Amino acid sequence: MSTAPSAGKHRATRARGTNVRRAVGGAMAGGAMAAAFVGLGSAGTAQAAPLDCPLLCELPGASLFGDSGAPQALAFTPGSAVTMFDPILDNPLTMVFTFGMIGNGADGNALHPDGFNGGFLFGSGGNGYSPTPVDGLLVRAGNGGNAGFFGGNGGNGGNGADSLLGIGPAQNGGAGGRGGFFGNGGNGGDGGNDLNVAVGDATGGNGGAAGQGGFVGTGGSGGDGGDASALAGNATGGSGADGANGTIGGGDGGDGGSATSTVGAATGGDAGDAGDADFFGGGGDGGDAGHATSTTGTAAGGNGGDGGSGGFVGDGGNGGNAGNATSAGGNTNGGNGGDGGNGGFFSDGGNGASGGNASGGESTGGNGGNGGSGGIGGSNGSDGADGNDGSSSASSSDSAS
Numbered sequence: 001m002s003t004a005p006s007a008g009k010h011r012a013t014r015a016r017g018t019n020v021r022r023a024v025g026g027a028m029a030g031g032a033m034a035a036a037f038v039g040l041g042s043a044g045t046a047q048a049a050p051l052d053c054p055l056l057c058e059l060p061g062a063s064l065f066g067d068s069g070a071p072q073a074l075a076f077t078p079g080s081a082v083t084m085f086d087p088i089l090d091n092p093l094t095m096v097f098t099f100g101m102i103g104n105g106a107d108g109n110a111l112h113p114d115g116f117n118g119g120f121l122f123g124s125g126g127n128g129y130s131p132t133p134v135d136g137l138l139v140r141a142g143n144g145g146n147a148g149f150f151g152g153n154g155g156n157g158g159n160g161a162d163s164l165l166g167i168g169p170a171q172n173g174g175a176g177g178r179g180g181f182f183g184n185g186g187n188g189g190d191g192g193n194d195l196n197v198a199v200g201d202a203t204g205g206n207g208g209a210a211g212q213g214g215f216v217g218t219g220g221s222g223g224d225g226g227d228a229s230a231l232a233g234n235a236t237g238g239s240g241a242d243g244a245n246g247t248i249g250g251g252d253g254g255d256g257g258s259a260t261s262t263v264g265a266a267t268g269g270d271a272g273d274a275g276d277a278d279f280f281g282g283g284g285d286g287g288d289a290g291h292a293t294s295t296t297g298t299a300a301g302g303n304g305g306d307g308g309s310g311g312f313v314g315d316g317g318n319g320g321n322a323g324n325a326t327s328a329g330g331n332t333n334g335g336n337g338g339d340g341g342n343g344g345f346f347s348d349g350g351n352g353a354s355g356g357n358a359s360g361g362e363s364t365g366g367n368g369g370n371g372g373s374g375g376i377g378g379s380n381g382s383d384g385a386d387g388n389d390g391s392s393s394a395s396s397s398d399s400a401s
Contacts, residue, residue, distance in 0.1 A: 081182070082124060082151055082152055082153055082180075082182070082183050083124075083153075086104065089102070089103050089104040089118075089119075089122075089123050089124070090103075090104050091103070092106075094119075095119060095123075098119065100119060100120055101119050101120050101121045101122075102119040102121055102122045102123055102148070103118065103119040103123045104118055104119075104123045104124045104125075104126065104152070105117045105118045105119075105123065105124065105125045105126035105145040105155065106126045107126040107127045107128075107129070107155075108126060108127065108128045108129035108142035108143075108145075108158060109129055110129060110131070110135055110139050112129075112142075113128060113129040113131070113139055113140055113141065113142030113143075113158065113174070114128055114129075114142045114143045114144075114145065114174075115127050115128045115129075115142060115143065115144045115145035115155035115156075115177060116145045117145045117146045117147075117148075117177075118145060118146065118147045118148040118152040118180070119148045119152075120148055120149060121148050121149055121150050122148040122149075122150050122151045122152060122180070123147065123148045123151075123152045124145075124147050124148075124152040124153040124154070124155065124180075124183070125144050125145025125146045125147050125152065125153070125154050125155035125177035125178075125186065126144070126145045126155045127142075127144055127145075127155045127156045127157075127158065127186075128141060128142025128143050128144050128145075128155060128156065128157045128158030128174035128175075128189060129141065129142035129158045129174075130142075130158040130159040130160075130161075130189065131158070131160075131161040131171070132161060133161050133162045133163065133164040133192075134164065135161075136160075136161025136162070136164070136168065136171055136192070137164065137167065137168050139161075140160075140171060140174075141157065141158040141159060141160045141161065141171050141172065141173055141174040141189050141192075141208065142157070142158040142174045143155075143157055143158075143174045143175045143176075143177065143208075144156050144157050144158075144174065144175065144176045144177030144186035144187075144211060145177045146177045146178045146211075147177065147178060147179050147180035147183050147214070148180050149180060149181060150180055150181050150182065151180045151181060151182040151183055151214075152179065152180040152182075152183045153177075153179055153180075153183045153184045153185075153186065153217075154176050154177030154178050154179045154183070154184065154185045154186030154211035154212075154220060155176070155177040155186045155211075156176055156177075156186045156187045156188075156189065156220075157173050157174030157175045157176050157177075157186065157187065157188045157189035157208035157209075157211075157223060158173070158174040158189045158208075159173055159174075159189045159190045159191075159192070159223075160172050160173045160174075160189060160190065160191045160192035160205040160208075160226065161192045162192040162193045162194070162195070162226070163192060163193070163194040163195070163197075163202075166194075166197045166198070166199070166200065166202075169194070169203065169205070170191060170192035170193055170194040170203065170204055170205040170226050170228075170238070171191065171192045171205045172191050172192075172205045172206045172207070172208060172238075173188050173189030173190050173191050173192075173205065173206070173207050173208030173223035173224075173241070174188070174189040174208045174223075175188055175189075175208045175209040175210075175211065176188050176189075176208065176209065176210050176211030176220040176244070177211045178211050178212050178214075179211060179212065179213045179214035179217045179220075180214050180217075181214050181215045181216065182214055182215070182216045182217065183213070183214045183216075183217045184211075184213050184214070184217045184218045184219075184220065184246070185210055185211030185212045185213040185214075185217065185218070185219045185220035185244050185246065185251065186210075186211035186220045187210060187211070187220045187221045187222075187223065187251070188207050188208030188209050188210045188211075188220065188221070188222045188223030188241045188254060189207070189208040189223045190205075190207055190208075190223045190224040190225075190226065190254075191204055191205025191206045191207050191208075191223060191224065191225045191226035191238035191257065192204070192205040192226045193205075193226040193227045193228070193257075194226065194227075194228045194229075195227065195228070195229045196229055196231070197228075197229065197230045197231065197233060197235075198231050198232065199232060199233070200230070200232075200233045201230055201233040201234045201235070201236070201264070202228040202229055202230035202233065202234070202235045202236070202259075202261075203228055203235075203236045203238070204225050204226030204227050204228040204236065204237045204238030204257035204259075204269060205225065205226040205238045206223075206225055206226075206238045206239045206240075206241065206269075207222050207223025207224050207225050207238065207239065207240045207241035207254035207255075207272065208222070208223035208241055209222065209223075209241050209242070209244075210222045210223075210241060210242065210243050210244035210251045210275065211244060212244050212245070212246075213244060213245070213246030213247060213248075213249075213251075214247075215247060216247060216248065217246055217247065217248065218246035218248060218249035218250070218251065218281070219243055219244030219245045219246035219249070219250050219251035219275040219284070220243070220244050220251045221243050221244075221251040221252040221253070221254065221284065222240055222241030222242050222243050222244075222251065222252070222253050222254035222272035222287065223240070223241050223254045224238075224240055224254045224255040224256075224257070224287070225237055225238025225239045225240045225254065225255065225256045225257035225269035225290065226238040226257045227257045227258045227259070227260075227290070228257060228258075228259045228260070229259070229260040229261070230260075230261045230262070230264055231261075231262050231263075232262065232263060232264065233261070233264045234261060234264035234265045234266070234267070234297075235259040235260055235261040235264065235265075235266045235267070235292075235294075236259055236266075236267045236269070237256055237257030237258050237259040237267065237268045237269030237290035237292070237302060238256070238257040238269045238290075239254075239256055239257075239269045239270050239271075239272070239302075240253055240254030240255045240256045240257075240269065240270065240271040240272035240287040240289075240305065241253070241254045241272045242254075242272040242273045242274070242275065242305070243272060243273070243274045243275035243284040243308065244275045245275040245276045245277075245278055245308075246275060246277060246278065246281070247277070247278045247279040247280070247281075247311075248277060248279060248280050248281040248311070249277050249281035249282060249283075249284070249314075250274050250275030250276045250277050250281075250282070250283045250284035250308035250309075250317065251274065251275040251284045251308075252274055252275075252284040252285045252286075252287065252317075253271050253272030253273050253274045253275075253284065253285070253286045253287035253305035253306075253320060253338075254271065254272040254287045254305075255269075255271055255272075255287045255288045255289070255290070255320075256268055256269030256270050256271045256272075256287065256288070256289040256290035256302040256303075256323065257269040257290045258290040258291045258292070258293075258323075259290060259291075259292045259293070259299075260292075260293045260294070261293075261294045261295070261297055262294070262295045262296070262297075263294075263295065263296050263297055264294065264297045265294060265297045265298045265299070265300075265330070266292040266293055266294040266297065266298070266299045266300070266325075266327075267292055267299075267300050267302070268289055268290030268291050268292040268300065268301045268302035268323035268325070268335060269289065269290040269302045269323075270289055270290075270302045270303045270305075270335075271286060271287030271288055271289045271290075271302060271303065271304050271305035271320045271338065272286070272287045272305045273286055273287075273305045273306045273308070273338070274286050274287075274305060274306065274307050274308035274317045274320075274341065275308045276308040276309045276310075276311075276341070277308065277309070277310050277311035277314045277344075278311060279311045279312060280311045280312065280313055280314055281310065281311050281314045282308075282310050282311075282314045282315045282316070282317060282347075283307055283308025283309045283310050283314065283315070283316050283317035283341040283342075283350065284307070284308040284317045285305075285307055285308075285317040285318045285319075285320065285350075286304055286305030286306045286307045286308075286317065286318065286319045286320030286338035286339075286353070287304070287305040287320045287338075288304060288305075288320045288321040288323075289301060289302030289303055289304045289305075289320060289321065289322050289323035289335045289356070290302045290323050291323045291324045291325070291326075291356075292323060292324070292325045292326070292332075293325075293326045293327070294326075294327045294328075294330055295327070295328055295329070296327070296328060296329040296330060297327065297329070297330045298327060298330035298331050298332065298361070299325040299326055299327040299330060299331075299332045299333075299358075299360065300325055300332070300333045300335070301322055301323025301324050301325040301333065301334045301335035301356035301358075301366065302322070302323040302335045302356075303322060303323070303335045303336045303337075303338070303366075304319055304320035304321050304322045304323075304335065304336065304337045304338035304353045304369065305319070305320040305338045306319055306320075306338045306339045306340075306341065306369070307319050307320075307338060307339065307340045307341035307350035307351075307372060308341045309341040309342040309343075309344075309372070310341065310342065310343045310344040310347050310375075311344050312344045312345060313344045313345050313346060313347060314343065314344045314347055315341075315343050315344075315347045315348045315349075315350065315378075316340050316341030316342045316343045316347070316348065316349045316350035316372035316373075316374075316381060317340070317341040317350045318338075318340055318341075318350040318351045318352075318353065318381070319337055319338025319339050319340050319350065319351065319352045319353035319369035319384065320337070320338040320353055321337065321338075321353045321354065321356075322334060322335035322336055322337045322338075322353060322354065322355050322356035322366045322369075322387065323335040323356045324356045324357045324358070324359075324387070325356060325357075325358045325359070325360075325363070326358075326359045326360055327359075327360035327361055328360055329360065329361065330360065330361050331360070331361035331362045331363070332358040332359060332360045332361055332362075332363045332364070333358055333363075333364045333366070334355055334356025334357050334358040334363075334364065334365045334366035334387035334388075335355065335356040335366045335387075336355055336356070336366045336367045336368075336369065337352055337353035337354050337355045337356075337366065337367065337368045337369035337384040337387075338352065338353045338369045339352050339369040339370045339371075339372065340352045340369065340370065340371045340372035340381035340382075341372045342372045342373045342374075342375075343372060343373070343374045343375045343378045343381075344375045344378075345375045345376050345377065345378070346375060346376065346377040346378055347374065347375050347377075347378045348372075348374045348378045348379045348380075348381060349371055349372030349373045349374045349378065349379070349380045349381035350371070350372040350381045351371055351372075351381040351382045351384070352368055352369030352370045352371045352372075352381060352382065352383045352384035353368065353369045353384045354368050354369075354384040354385045354386075354387065355367045355368045355369075355384065355385070355386045355387035356387045357387045357388040358387060358388070358389055358390065359388075359390055360390075363389045363390040364389060365386055365387025365388050365389045366386070366387040367386055367387075368383055368384030368385045368386045368387075369383070369384040370383055370384075371383045371384075
């Protein structure tokens, strides 16, 4: 009987075995190389800062059981749990050896303002680029990169550039990136300032939109509006952006920008509303509005942002403070305080904020915000006081606070 078929089978078996050993050896070598280079760092990669809301966001039990009934905050937040792996994820070789599946995205730059996305499976998005007043004439503020599918934090949006001597407008902040399945949304970038405009009007940039939190994560906070000041024209502060919703905690609203004018009208920027907690945890706090000051023109303070509602178990967020209005010759109107968010079961509603004070000309103080409703076993939040009419001392003291 011929041995040729048998020999052929043996050769095929040996060939397959050799290919398998080579593949396994290559994978081991690649993994060893990646591990060997961990610790060299990664220039240009940065992680969105984790938000303060802990996992399950310090589930409140204060209303029904007293303070001792509320469980302690857990050691890790979704954001901080992700950042534990940064020494590996920040290294660009991790992204290379995993073929783009795992690793943190790089930060944006002047040529690519948006932060790069994290690895397809796991990794945080890079932060958006924050241009200077000079390159801001050509480059916008970058958006934060999105996180990987299973885990990672969204990158923070870049801050908008300040106006350069009134040549170009103050930029809006970049948007925060989206969190992964397990991770937080990125914060929106702040709007740029438009200051000391000699001719024409001044307008601060608006805050960037907050990034959506993941299935287990908190929403990002909205960016703050930029400040504005004009010598001869009107001044308008930038608006703060809304905070994003999150399954275990809402993001805070961004603050409005302040406005100052010598002879024109001054209008403080409105603050952003806070995000809600969709499942557990507390709602975010509303942003504080911008103040308005004019020497001879009219002045109107911005409106404070509303607090976010808590989850099934979670306190409502507090409303944001209203902006004050001050003028030596024109009419003034204080802004309205933000409403408090509603609480969940056994949880308290957020407090409403005070209305803004008005001083100068025909002055009208703003309305205080309404307190949020508490859930079953919880307490309602308190209403904010209305702003004062025509009291310079009250307006000054509230502005300082």
